[in-house]
Amino acid sequence: MTCRCGAAGSAAPCRPISQYVLKVHSRCDLSCDHCYVYQGADQTWQTRPIRMAASTVRAAADRIAEHARAHALPVVHVVLHGGEPLLLGPAGLREVLAELRAALTPGVVLDLRMQTNGVLLDEELCRLLVAYDVKVGVSLDGDRAANDRHRVFAHGGSSHSQARRALALLRRPEFRSSYAGILCTVDVRNDPDEVYSALLAEAPPRIDLLLPHATWDRPPWRPPGVATPYADWLGRIHQRWVDDGRPVPIRLFDALTPGQPGGGTEAVGLAPADLLVVETDGSWEQVDSLKVAFHGAPDTGLDVFSHPVDDAARHPGVAIRQVGLPGLCAECRACPVVSRCGGGLYPHRWRTGTGFDNPSVYCADLLALIATVDSRPRPDRAVAPESGSGAAPAAADGQPPRRPGIPAPRAGESAGSAEDRPGESATDRLLTEIAGGHGDSWALGVLAQTQLSITRALLATWRDTTGDSVAWELLTELDATAGDAVDAVLTHPFLRPWLVRRLARPGTPDDDLLPALAVVAAVRAGVDTVVEVPTRGDALVLPTLGRLTLAGERTATVRTIAGGLRVRAGSVERMVPLDGDAAARVGWQPVRRAPVVGAALAIEDVDPERNCYGQPVAPTLDEPAAVALGRTLARAWQVVHRDVPAHGAALDTGLRAVVPLAPDPGAPLRSATAREAFGAVAVTRTPDAEALAVLLVHEWQHGKLGALLDLYDLVDPASTVLIPVAWRPDPRPVEGVLQGVYAHLAVAEVWHARAATDRPDARPAREHALRYRDWTRDAVDALLGSGALTDLGERFVRRMRHALEGLRADPD
Known part of the structure; x- marks a missing residue:
């Protein structure tokens, strides 16, 4: 192997290396037949230590730190790899992480990552990864059928459920900061639509689609008569991805799209490949995918004990991959798209006799894929919020491929068309819209879809704990054929509280809500079906529809029929008409x-999960009380539209339910929001529509901000800062202050609008307006000076401060 740049054997300056892969454990608990480590031509793993010794970790960390200081590198990226790094166990992994942090963190930012199959990931390991700020990528090849084609145990058993369990853990709010994404190896025998849907359902912050490792000596499998099967397969996913509004970054597609962030990767592009591998014995190696070429292909003959990083960086095999175009073969250098594909992945160029001086074995596919990418519209901006803290949409095996992406703003849409706001990312727009106090229909749609996705993730996790069921199969079928009906059920505000409560008590006997959800979805879809539904207490509860009193029966057989339900509990059968005369609905x-x-x-006032506000809720209202509350709500709605139409539109778009709170003579006007019950607020009953209007606006602010906080960390989670506020006697944590000022911003707007009228109560309204404005302004300034906001949080609060400027003048 020769180097065109003449770096071999010289002390010439080398490009600094900022990325390292540490093979901390060289064995794996899976037996994947497409693994380049164990199935490739290089078999040196058999003679190396099973795990990296502490002294080797220390030596590697010292070498990396030494190199970073010498080259003034601001950031160093280290990936823990294998084999399977989780085979170290919590204690062994902690030792490695502590050593790396201790050696590297002073003077340099250490970006720690790990690639795992997820089989062994549990809560203890997740807590450890979060504590050491490790971002985790999980290998998953799609749905169960796709994943089980290769990623199996030595006995042939499936690893799919374990990988999905790991992903469900990483989606949990307390662990989601460690969720980096999914790595998927392409197999053109798998259905690309099913693979795409399965990957998207796991809510990854990023997806890596990898071509299977192959060389000219061992070419990839291709179906007979198909010239570019990998381009065709990836092109199908690219079309779905574009049609969905690019809901998640897909690294390969972003790299092949000119002008997109992330252009250039190890697989494509001409950017220098500044990466070294440290094996378990301390050997410096080139990129380890070279193991597919020939035995010993990644070797450098150097190690961390005797050789600094600069020596490894001057190795011909490393240097050739840092010089860009001159390092490619003549055929590649003459290609018009060489700057896009970069000759493909270096190992994929290997051919006995000519070495790596060849195009990629996937050359034709890369050329066709680039043409496909160029044939489709390029994004003006990102159309999904950046990963940040990450939302958590997901689905389980067989769950609908129709998980909606975050919509792109439509041309001509008020306050947000591409023409009005060129170059603005979706994150910028979302933060601006919500921080302004209202949120347009697009922004509220993003929040609602995120909440739906979180509910889907939780539902998938619940299903994983209960196994397959007839109800789940029915939901899956309905989601594929009548998705709107299923969405109407899954957006019920009190489904997520139930899921959170049940998942917090795994293994305890309790009701299963899946059958009831399936019944309601079937009713909404107009599908006749029969489902066995557990009762809850003394009733059959059907979320969004109602409750049927049943005494002494633990299950009921529910048949959906035109216009109603036929319910059999024990020996008694009841008809429940869902329309028509209420008198016919005995017990319903x-x-x-x-x-x-x-x-x-x-x-x-029916769903038992509505009792999630930390305050007693009212029992089911009698008909006169319900009618009275409905009328007051209707008047309050009109009041909001009269006073601040933008808040009225926000209520129209997102508020789905109002829960009556139990009366309290000592606090006649109370309201509440539950973070997990998006789309619902709780209020005390009052005949005062003006007062109720303020409560609705106030609480819906909390609902919107809570949903935004499910997407982004606006407050440093490690902050212990307490801030005094005018509306409470005790100092409040930063997130509590943020919630307070966001709600008070809207209340100030309402009173400001009322004070600017010629109504008889304008003077007290003016006093309220000034009070809430001043409270909000002072607390916003305290937030900005607290040092406890993230960068996104500071942007958000500054935008709130700007919105307050419109209320600076005293209302007339």
């Missing part, structure tokens, strides 16, 4: 609707 308490113009608003 439907979910009632408030007569609000422009919105579908439920008075939710």
Whole structure:
């Protein structure tokens, strides 16, 4: 192997290396037949230590730190790899992480990552990874059928459920900061639509689609008569991805799209490949995918004990991959798209006799894929919020491929078209819209879809704990054929609280809500079916529909029929008409609707999960009380539209249910929001529509901000800062202050609007407006000076501060 740059054997200056892979454990608990480590031509793993010794970790860390200081590198990236790094166990992994942090963190930012199959990931390991700020990528090749084609145990058993369990853990709010994404190896025998749907359902911050490792000596499998099967397969996913509004970064596609962030990767592009591998014995190696070429291909003959990073960086095999175009073969250098594909992955160029001086074995596929990418519209900007803290949409095996992406703003849409706001990312727009106090229909749609995705993730996790069921199969089928009906059920505000409560108590006997959800989805889809549904207490509870009193039966057989339900409990059969005369509904308490113009608003006094506000909720209302509350809500709705139409539109778009709170003579006007019950607020009943309007606006602010906080960390989670505020006697944590000022910003707007009228109560309204404005302004300034906001949080609060400027003048 020769080097065109003449670096071999010289002390010439080398490019600094900023990326390292540490093979901390050289064995694996899976037996994947496409693994380049164990199935490739290089078999040196058999003679190396099983795990990296502490002294080797220390030597590697010292070498990396030495190199970073010498080259003034601001950031160093280290990936823990294998084999399977989780085979170290919590204690062994902690030792490695502590050593790396101790050696590298002073003077340099250490970006720690890990690639795993996820089989061994558990809560203890997740807590450790979060504590050491390790970002985790999980290998998953798609749905169960796709994943089981290669990623199996030595006995042939599936690893799919274990990998999905690991992903469900990483989606949990307390662990999601460690979720880096999914690595998927392409197999053109798998259905690309199913693979794409399965990957997207796991809510990855990023997806890496990798071509299977192959060389000219061992070419990839291709179906007979298909010239570019890998381009065709990837092109299908690219089309779905573009149609969905690019809901998640896909590294290969981003790298092949001119002008997109992330252009250039190890697999494509001409950027220098500044990466070294440290094997378990301390050997410096080139990129380890070279193991597919020939035995010993990655070797450098150097190690961390005797050789600094600069020596390894001057190795011909490393240097050739840092010089860009001159390092490619003549055929590649003459290609018009060489700057895009970069000759493909270096190991994929190997051919006995000519070495790596060849195009990629995937050359034709890369050329066709670039043409496919160029044939489709390029994004003006990112259309999904950057990963940040990450939202967590997901689905389980067989769950709908139709998980919606975050929508791109539509041309001509008010306050947010591409023409109005060129170059603005979706994150910028979302933060701006929500921080302004209202949020347009696009922004509220993003929040709602995120919440739906989180519920889907939790539901998938619940299903994983209970196994397959008839109800799950029905939901899956309905989601594929009548997705809107399923979405209407899954967006029920009190489904997520139930899931959170149940998942917090695994293994305890309790009700299963899946059958009830399947019944409701079937009703909404107009599908006749029969489902066995567990009762809850003394009733059959069907979320969004109502509750049927049943005494002494633990299950009921529910048949959906045109216009109603046929329910058999024990020896008794009941008919429940869902429309028509209420007198015919003996024992049936439907979910009632408030007569609000422009919105579908439920008075939710039926669902037992509504009791999630930390305050007692009212029992089911009698008909006169429900009618009275509905009328007051309708008037309050009109009041909000009269005072601040933008807040009225926000209520129309997102508020789905109002829960009556139990009366308290000592606090006649109370309201509450539950973080996990997006789309619902709780209020005390009052005949005062003006007061109720303020409560609705106030609480819906909390709902919107809570949903935004599920997407982004606005407050440093490690902050212990307490801030005094005017509306409470005790100093408040930073997130509590943020919630308070966001709600008070809206309340100040309402009172400001009322004070600017010629109404008889304008003077007290003016006093309220000034009070809430000043409270909000002072607390916003305290937040900005606290040092406890993230960069996104500071942007958000500064935008709130800007919105307050419109309330600076005293209302007339």
